[in-house]
Amino acid sequence: MKMKRFEHNIRKELIKGSLITIFLMMMLAVVLLGVYRVNMRNHRLNNTTQTFAQVVPETLSTIDQKFYRTxxxxxxxxxxxxxxxxxxxxxxxxxxxxxxxxxxxxxxxxxxxxxxxxxxxxxxxxxxxxxxxxxxxxxxxxxxxxxxxxxxxxxxxxxxxxxxxxxxxxxxxxxxxxxxxxxxxxLLPIGQDVLASYVIYDNYSNVLSSNTDQVYRHTGKLEQDIFVKEGAQAGVLFNDYKLFDNLTVRAFLSNEPQMTVLVSSVVLLIVATIFIVLFSVYFSRRVSARTGQSLYFLNSEMERVKSIPGYLIKIKTEDEFEHLADDINNMVEELRTSHANYVKLNQLSIDMEKKKLEAQFHPHFLANTLETIRSAMYIDTELANEVLLRMNSLLRYSVDEQNEGTTLSEDLEYVKNYLAINEIRFEDFSYELLVDKKLNNIIVPKLFLLPLIENSLKYGFKYRRDLKVKVTAKLTDETVIIRVIDNGHALEDKDREKVTKLLGQTEETSYHHGLKNTKQRIQLVYPNAEFNLFSKMSCTVNEIRIKGGKYV
Incomplete structure (x- = not known):
């Protein structure tokens, strides 16, 4: 019973609203036509002449007063x-x-x-x-x-x-x-803002400016015969204004017969009214029936969404209510996903900040570097001073929180300090940096390569003392490829698969957190970045691929 009453009210309101709207539209149209014929024509003509009556004399007066006389x-x-x-x-x-x-x-x-x-x-x-x-x-x-x-x-x-x-x-x-x-x-830019056509001419019909070429001959003379006196049969309506004794601006409009416009408009309105009334009756019946049924069903589904965790609305009506249900479902899923991502990112932020404060570098590196400095002070003070300066620069850069992002060229300068310190510590160790100059200004997270290099040193020295680390960066087919390569030991397939699987996991692990840290940080800047780990010619290769890239 309530359903039928709801449908009846919708149908009644639609028909009533349509009739009132049609009546008001007809009355408004008639009034607007009268106002347009009475006022709009003169307004457009006066607007045009007054615009030039203000601009042209004012321009010449300014030239005379502020340039010549001054x-x-x-x-x-x-x-x-x-x-x-x-x-x-x-x-x-x-x-x-x-x-x-x-x-x-x-x-x-x-x-x-x-x-x-x-x-x-x-x-x-x-x-x-x-x-x-x-x-x-x-x-x-x-x-x-x-x-x-x-x-x-x-x-x-x-x-x-x-x-x-x-x-x-x-x-x-x-x-x-x-x-x-x-x-x-x-004067043409001024003519673009006026409401009617215009022509500026002198007493000899020489045309100075016009926004239409239909009123003057190719000789530049005004065609006076196309203008007739204003009246019922006037083809062009115009208004003249004397700018100077020998300079006139004329605004003009084509004249449409008033009765023709009025009768045509009324006939069209009557035909449209009959059609809209008939259509409103038919349409209101269908809309009220479908709207009532869909609305009540949507209401019941919303109650299930509130009471059943994970429930989504299921409506197949092939109309706006189905789209509305899909939008509600998408919104609910986005809210759930956003909440999960927020929790995850918040935890990741806390963990990263904790790691940053607790271990910017491996403690063994700091301890061994300080020991190297202490020993070098007795043997080679210049060497000790160099190591101390490099470590000081590196530590200052790592704890500087003014800007998390930096350019690749700037970041590699500090990575180079890290590698140089290790080169001093280990006589047989060597490194090489090969970077395409086109990539100098690409934006990267600060010291994002350091965990990869630390990893290469940690595992590489287990197999050989003459370890070499090579860092390359190149641009291939609009893809930035950055690699950290070491010749310590070729990674076996089972180990590579294990590490790759580990990097794909979302939960925290107790080892290889440096590699995961690099991957997560680079993907925060470039969500589509790829992280690959493989062996090539007895070397272990850590590879990062970025499509496009952001530059400064």
Whole structure:
């Protein structure tokens, strides 16, 4: 009975929620369409024109106030040649100013004969059409007095430039001119953020910049005939804003008939409403039945998980509840595994710290080395001093806890000290280090090879006094291979299998803990690292394989 009531409530709520949602969506859609037609169009057009109305005049005003007027005396002295102003000084002033601006410009300085005194762009040095254009513009403007001029110039390569001309006067006569040139392409990044298409043009329909090429000819002239007056039949809606007397920004949008959009939207909403209502009734019946059954079954399985240790949920419904049950099972297993790993790692950390404090080196090594130092003090003080320094360096490095990880090259320097001390202690002992320079900066645990070397010395000296230990490191097919080889005695197969089996065990052992320590430490840094032990040409080989590797 409870099951049926639950299913009925789900079905009822689904249908009611669907109807309310559909109604609200229709009302909202109608309102949004009206708001969009009334406000959005003007907002997009005004946003575009106001963006350029702020940026372009502000840019030219900044150039005039913070460069030309701030540095008027220096520039006038440079143009007239009356002072000792260096060209490099003007360059520094301009580049320091220009580097702080979002819209970059070029600078040209002319004297009163319109000869170039300075140019920051070689493209304008010998551009006679550009120079002639500036000369004609200034001559025409002399009738109205000398003023700052804003013009648009189109070069032969199709580029258009915004020209800002600032006269420098002396007794109301032109001493020279400063010309700031802004490529129209500098305005394109600003046009990427506006909400409508735009075009900036002058009184002669010369286009300075636009984010679409559909409104101007290949000659760079604005196609005025594609714009008609705003009205019901308007193909393009636009809004003009005068940036300067002869420079205008026009924002425009394509005009969609209002009734067409409204009717189409309403028809689609009605069709969608009918379909959703019918589907909601059918879907609610199926969902309520399956959800109710699956939910109650999942609840009973969860009770078993809580009461039966190791129990996992068993649901085969081929829907979201089955995936949910699998996720719960995975989470439970991960929690159990994480707990076991935490206990294991915590114990391992305690054991490793204990071993580190109790026996960084084999006590016999320390005792024998001190005895060697004592004896050498009476025979060869320099030798005693060398052994003492090497042992001091090695001990300091081993107890330094600032950084557990280090590079292979640095670590081998201290391993070399250990081997050198043993070379002094045992006359017939020798060692060799062969390391690929590409592996110098690979990250390794500190003194991770020392247990392997100690093991080679411990068992190797049992068979021969002329023991030789060889440490190699090479890179083969993106795999790092590190080996510790000794010629003491070839390890027999049964012994190798015994040690290999021992290294694969997780519980603690009373012997070969040095080898296990090395394996565990290297696998904490490289979980996929392999540890191999084998014999080759009467030698015992300890091998570590690392795929990839971490470098500093």
């Amino acid at each position: 540095n008027t005396d220096l520039i006038e002295q440079y143009i007239s040649g009356a002072g000792s102003i260096e060209t490099s000084q003007i360059y520094r002033l301009f580049y320091s100013f220009n580097s702080q601006k979002q819209i970059k410009s070029d600078l040209l300085l002319f004297d009163n004969n319109f000869d170039v005194r300075l140019s920051t762009n070689n493209a304008f040095d010998d551009n006679y059409a550009f120079h002639n254009y500036l000369y004609i513009v200034t001559e025409n403007e002399k009738i109205d007095g000398f003023q700052n001029l804003v013009r648009v110039f189109r070069a032969n390569n199709g580029d258009t430039y915004l020209i800002y001309l600032h006269p420098f006067l002396e007794d109301n006569e032109p001493l020279g001119y400063g010309v700031s040139v802004i490529n129209g392409k500098e």
